[in-house]
Amino acid sequence: MQRRIRVDRPVSMSSRDLVLTALRARGPMSRAELARHAGVAPSTVTGVVQDLMATGLVVTSPHPRDRPRPGRPGLRLTLHPRLGAVAGVEFCFDRLRVLLCDLAHDVIATADCELPYAHSSESALAAARKLVDEALAAARLPREALIGAGVSVPGPVSRHPDTVKSSAILPGWHGVTADDIAEALGVVVSVDNDSNLAALGEHVWGAGRGCDDSVTLKFNYGIGCGLFVNGALVRGVGGAGEIGHITVDERGPLCRCGKRGCLETYTAIAAIIDALRPQHGALTLHELMGLLSARDPGAVRVVGDAAELLGTHLAAVCNLLAPRRVIVTGPMAAAGELVLSPISTAIRRHIAPNAVPQVLLGELGKRNTPLGAIALALDESDWLPRRRSALTNGRVARGLALA
Numbered sequence: 001m002q003r004r005i006r007v008d009r010p011v012s013m014s015s016r017d018l019v020l021t022a023l024r025a026r027g028p029m030s031r032a033e034l035a036r037h038a039g040v041a042p043s044t045v046t047g048v049v050q051d052l053m054a055t056g057l058v059v060t061s062p063h064p065r066d067r068p069r070p071g072r073p074g075l076r077l078t079l080h081p082r083l084g085a086v087a088g089v090e091f092c093f094d095r096l097r098v099l100l101c102d103l104a105h106d107v108i109a110t111a112d113c114e115l116p117y118a119h120s121s122e123s124a125l126a127a128a129r130k131l132v133d134e135a136l137a138a139a140r141l142p143r144e145a146l147i148g149a150g151v152s153v154p155g156p157v158s159r160h161p162d163t164v165k166s167s168a169i170l171p172g173w174h175g176v177t178a179d180d181i182a183e184a185l186g187v188v189v190s191v192d193n194d195s196n197l198a199a200l201g202e203h204v205w206g207a208g209r210g211c212d213d214s215v216t217l218k219f220n221y222g223i224g225c226g227l228f229v230n231g232a233l234v235r236g237v238g239g240a241g242e243i244g245h246i247t248v249d250e251r252g253p254l255c256r257c258g259k260r261g262c263l264e265t266y267t268a269i270a271a272i273i274d275a276l277r278p279q280h281g282a283l284t285l286h287e288l289m290g291l292l293s294a295r296d297p298g299a300v301r302v303v304g305d306a307a308e309l310l311g312t313h314l315a316a317v318c319n320l321l322a323p324r325r326v327i328v329t330g331p332m333a334a335a336g337e338l339v340l341s342p343i344s345t346a347i348r349r350h351i352a353p354n355a356v357p358q359v360l361l362g363e364l365g366k367r368n369t370p371l372g373a374i375a376l377a378l379d380e381s382d383w384l385p386r387r388r389s390a391l392t393n394g395r396v397a398r399g400l401a402l403a
């Protein structure tokens with residue numbers, strides 16, 4: 001039947017796959033956007049979409065749910081949401097988060113748990129597998145529905161093969177490969193560090209959407225950034241965007257990387273809390289944010305100084321890359337203007353006048369990293385939906401209860 005339909009209404013197979021690939025990687029979009037992202041002529045898209053809608057693989061106007069980005073007006077096309085799901089798994093030094101998205105890019109389940117400090121990779125991966133299974137169960141999806149997982153680790157990842165490098169944040173993970181993680185999770189995986197994935201999350205779902213050139217700062221217990229140049233994430237050979245380990249003073253405090261006086265030792269959350277210790281004792285992050293909300297002068301000054309120093313070094317990055325946007329993310333982004341204003345002022349002071357970027361806060365909060373992991377998995381996947389016969393007769397279709 002499929003052959004006869006294609007003979008009656010000739011549709012290029014490669015155009016079909018290009019359209020499906022664009023919808024998988026970028027989520028719901030208009031026909032015009034689909035033509036642009038798929039690299040297919042608008043007139044060809046019309047025929048391809050007609051065919052795909054007839055088979056139920058592509059649908060319009062998905063129902064609004066826990067959508068991680070604002071909806072856009074007009075008719076949008078998407079893969080049928082129930083064709084499959086993708087997990088985003090974020091490993092932190094003390095926490096594990098899992099998001100599950102359907103193929104309309106809606107978040108359909110979340111799960112998280114604590115991890116013991118200095119945990120082993122084996123125990124964390126076992127916990128992740130359990131959370132992914134719980135998320136699938138909560139979304140009433142069988143395991144076969146999982147087409148891939150994106151995985152975030154808070155440390156450098158070297159490429160080819162993708163391998164977690166030595167990190168003081170995750171000491172139990174050194175040398176773990178993407179294949180090790182895939183075997184433990186039971187699904188194909190894509191792996192990158194948390195700053196790159198925060199940037200990717202904002203690029204696909206949040207404040208970086210529609211912007212090909214951006215720098216996303218992660219203002220956290222570590223300091224990192226993700227770089228988009230000409231629409232592509234810069235990944236380098238062993239973790240690009242390590243702004244936190246730029247040397248500010250080589251006789252400065254010892255950094256977790258083994259060097260002295262890295263930017264991170266003056267600006268990360270631990271440094272801010274250390275600076276406030278004489279006045280306020282050992283603050284938690286929550287208590288620090290409380291002081292900032294109350295406009296405690298010492299806390300505002302210390303955070304402002306850290307943000308200004310970050311802005312000075314972001315200006316150097318901006319002079320090199322000329323991004324259109326600088327996006328501030330991570331827990332300290334919750335301080336809003338108290339961090340945004342000093343960063344923006346310092347960038348303006350130190351950048352070439354004709355290249356001043358827009359400086360803004362991320363839109364996704366702590367979801368940006370697992371969403372970025374999902375975006376990476378969707379982008380690197382070679383998964384394409386089955387044809388109608390497989391969908392309607394196969395085991396997956398029964399499990400997924402195609403509407």
Ligand SMILES: [Zn+2]
Binds near residue numbers: 244245256258262
């Ligand atoms: Zn360092």
